[in-house]
Amino acid sequence: MFRPRDDFTYLMPVHFGGGKFDPETLVTQRATGLSVTYETEKDLLENYIPEGFELLAPEVQVAFNKFTEINWMHGGQYNLINVAAPVRFHGKKDELDGAYTLVVWENKTAPILGGREQTGIPKIYADIEDLHIVRPHYATTASYEGSTFLNMDFEAAGSMTGQDLDAVKSQFLSMNTFGWRYIPKVGAPGAELSQFVLYPQGMEIETVQVGKASLRWTELTPMQSPQYYIVNSLASLPIKRVTQAVMVEGRAILRAMGARVIE
Secondary structure (H helix, E strand, C coil): CCCCCCCEECCCCHHHCCEECCCCCCEEEEEEEEEEEEECCHHHHHHHCCCCEEECCCEEEEEEEEEEEECCCCCEEEEEEEEEEEEEEECCCCEEEEEEEEEEEECCHHHHHHHHHHHCCCEEECEECCCEEECCEEEEEEEECCEEEEEEEEEEEEECCHHHHHHHHHHHHCEEEEEEEEEECCCCCCEEEEEEEEEEEEEEEEEEEEEEEEEEECCCCCCCCCCHHHHHHHHCCCCCEEEEEEEEEEEEEECHHHCEEEC
């Protein structure tokens, strides 16, 4: 009969096997990213920040990434839309600054499952277009079964150099990403497991382009998507002004097995 090994890590279905746990395992991948940060209403944004965290600025960070040459997918690729807010975690043992992940959309199943089960990142599915490029213009959209809910547009103004480039490289090199690993009870209300997780990651930036960006959320109906309440919550946050817009190229490094529960 199948018996799990204590020194292995598994994903469902467990009985087909797993792999030896190695806390030094790195996920590496080439990354092309469009990052747009905008100011919104503090009181509205705080509705989606759980107790235990402090919102550091009334900002929403939306990032498109195209990942390629992914080591654990043996050269595979996928696209991602990450939505987060800058926070400080106040715990009994931990006091950390980072980005609280509100939602992540991805266009492949495999990274969704691992990210949800192992590190508590709230990943769900969407169709995410590759960047449409007519230089200096870049654009992408995210949709669900034909219903577009996010448009991102960027007009490059030039490459970042000197101290500004060094500052962005430092900003992206090491990032604390927070997730909420929530497993509901079976046949009863409440949580079987509820814990906040630190998922350390970063990006070795090679080039940065600066420019102007615009971003538009489009509300969905329940008929268009079961995710409508997530999209509509984000759409309800006013975009007061864009505070940062950059296009980056480089190598992303995720320390998936280095994630830990924070308390």
